[in-house]
Amino acid sequence: MPVKIIIYEDNTTLRESLSSLLSLAGDYQLLASYADCRQVAEQVTAADPDVILMDIDMPEVNGIEAVRKIRQFNRKVQIIMLTVFDDNTHVFDAMYAGANGYLLKKYVSDKLIDAIREVLEGGAPMSPTIARMVISNLQQPSPKVSENDYQLTGREKETLQSLAKGNSFKMIAAELGISIDTVRTHIKRIYDKLHVRSQIEAVSKAINEKLV
Amino acid sequence: MPVKIIIYEDNTTLRESLSSLLSLAGDYQLLASYADCRQVAEQVTAADPDVILMDIDMPEVNGIEAVRKIRQFNRKVQIIMLTVFDDNTHVFDAMYAGANGYLLKKYVSDKLIDAIREVLEGGAPMSPTIARMVISNLQQPSPKVSENDYQLTGREKETLQSLAKGNSFKMIAAELGISIDTVRTHIKRIYDKLHVRSQIEAVSKAINEKLV
């Protein structure tokens, strides 16, 4: 059974070369190709493709918006973005919207067939620079650690964590097996160290700076 | 100039087959291969390789810990993890520690040479399932929105937001330009709607469910 594909791409030349790439490779059935995404929901519902090749920069409705729409009713179809944009915003918006792969147009002729195969096998085909962007995004959140170190002691951290769960002093005392007065003492020290003067300030600071 | 490589892998058989894979491919210079990471800092500093192939499950010092150590003094060397682990924890810990690629051992014989080339070109070679894990990690934070709708009115949302910043009732009143009693009224309604009974509970619920 051939793989059913739909293409969204406003550039006619590129649309045609994608189409011939697919027919040369064999085993692919191009159900349709469209120059815009205005009817994307209806078209995808009707055709029920296995894979969608989606340009980003299109008139009327852009490709990322289209992905969002598709994902509202179909989480199964595999969507590969085909685009010239390799900036953070476009890549992450597309991934966030629910794209499964992200191929830069300069690699299309070499990698398209591989990418389609890979996405059907449960992978996430990405051009090299895109992959690097995605993983360096994961690596961002590290360089804090040393900076926001308020020198909280073990018990103080536990107290703060319990507080952040929404517990009152009484409940914290019960949870940690200590008296409510000890909780008060810990809390006082925490306030000093975090430079705050109320529960909410402490909790919002703790959450925002990932101390909990 | 050949690409300089170091291997860390405790399994002797695999270490030798990696070594022969590299020599067959040509243009690679295997500087050294080690069965453990105890001396990783010294070894990497001395040899100054272009690429490191790193196993995860090794005695004494595991591969992820080793990556962390290397990254403390060298951000340039490209590190590819070679492992059997395809679970979330290992993958994200490794990426987070500073790995540039993540190749499952079952793909090594097919993909190793490609992966080395790709990582040197600024890419992030990953086995298909790994790539999918990484991008689905980006996609997590969406599917709520409709569920946690507590029907807060506009003013109630503003009040909650102000509260979550760490403001007291008095400060909220000042910020919203209303009396403290009105703030009280809003807060009471918020508690009803969120099914909570204190500031912290409300704030931690609001932050955790992304209402703010």
Add this chain to the structure above:
DNA sequence: TATGCAATCCCCTGATTGCGGTATGGCAAA
């Protein structure tokens, strides 16, 4: 026009919190 709802303000009572102390036992480093 009546009804509903958001937004505003007020009062009261009891509970909780914020903040200033003080104090003791344990443990580790100097």
Add this chain to the structure above:
DNA sequence: TTTGCCATACCGCAATCAGGGGATTGCATA
């Protein structure tokens, strides 16, 4: 052994908060 730090506990007071009322205005909608 003295000093410092942590964890524990208690006291007291002023401020704030929680929760129960009730009330008015304005706007939209039935």
